[in-house]
Amino acid sequence: MLNTISAQASQGGDTLGSILQIVYLFSFLIFMFYGQKFQTWMMLREIEGAVIRLRIIRDEAKKLTIGAIQEFGNKGTDPTPRIEHFLEYFMIMPASLDPAGIVPKIDHVVNVRDKRFKSEVALLAPVANEVQKNNLEGVLEVAIGLNLIYRVVNHFYLMGKKTMSLYVIMQIQMQLPLVMQLAQAYNAALKAFAEGQPIGDGAGALVAAKLMVGHANRELAKDIVASDIDFEGRKLIVLKSKGPGATVGKPGEAVEKIVEVVRNNPEGGQVAMVVMIDAASKFEGEKSGETSEGVGAAIGGTGVEQFEIEAVATKYGIPVHAVIVKESIEESVAPMTKDISDGTNVALARVKRIILEDTKEGEAVIVAGIGNTVGIGQ
DSSP states (O other): OHHHHHHHHHHHHHHHHHHHHHHHHHHHHHHHHHHHHHHHHHHHHHHHHHHHHHHHHHHHHHHHHHHHHHTTSOTTOOOHHHHHHHTTOOOOOOOOSSOTTHHHHHHHHHHHHHHHHHHHHHHHOTTOOHHHHHHHHHHHHHHHHHHHHHHHHHHHHHHHHHHOOHHHHHHHHTTHHHHHHHHHHHHHHHHHHHHTOOBGGGHHHHHHHHHHTTSOOEEEETTEEEEEEEETTEEEEEEEEOOSSSOOOOHHHHHHHHHHHHHTOTTOOOEEEEEEEEEEEOOTTSOTTOEEEEESOOOOTTSHHHHHHHHHHHHHTOOEEEEEEEEOHHHHHSBOOHHHHHHHHHHHHHHHHHHHHHOOTTOEEEEEEOSOOTTOOO
């Protein structure tokens, strides 16, 4: 009896093992022939979800933009068609095959674009004042950015779905976390510009504004104001973009003008140093609001302003020092956090220390607070 039961159990075990082997072999064959298609399908599903989220963010941004502009527009006029048309506005950078003279070309293209934005906002919101118009320009900029992100991701999704090419799909799937991070940051920036709140990118401008408190200022270049300050026997020329509207101005042009004015002063002398303060991307693991210092022109953008500052500094042998306030990509365009605000106090102390240690009494120093000055006066 026991031998019979044992034999049946052994036979059942062999049968189960055979079934498992067949299932394993069948699964192996399926994944060998269809594994890549299954992986492609999974990636497409992930991208499809991102496209849906981006479409929602883009549409909400469009509604907020329309609402913000309607507040200052002509009553009874619907700006929606014109805004939808303007959301696909683009800028073509100059040809760089022959790099000689490319900086003035870029500057010209950017100036034309800025002028076009200002005229568009003036047309859409005729009753808005200068600060409100600058903020509305920022709102339009962000809405255009969100629309572009959605269009690019949707393009790769549809191309991948059409071709079922793993390599087409992987191009966007691998970058999707960073793309979505950027989209969320832009979404936060939209509300900041609409409500006139300071953003993380304004850290440098805030440092300059703290130095300028209680001092008269004058407009020195396009959307740039400057104040003359006496500090421990040094003459500081502190500049920042004109607030509290959303502007970045032309700090390169301003630095150039200051250097030439000081050198042409009948009393003689020259600019002994340029100190620039700006926000900069932090590494993962670093705390937002931490500061670092170094040398070089701390400024982003198209490179035109950086080129102009470097050119005049090189021409006259002026050292350029930089102090940065660290923050994430999201924090740079989102409303300014307490950590970043506190970091500007540390940055200000570093600027003062650099000036005292590396310059002498009677010398002139340019202090340039770089960044978007939305919500920050002077």
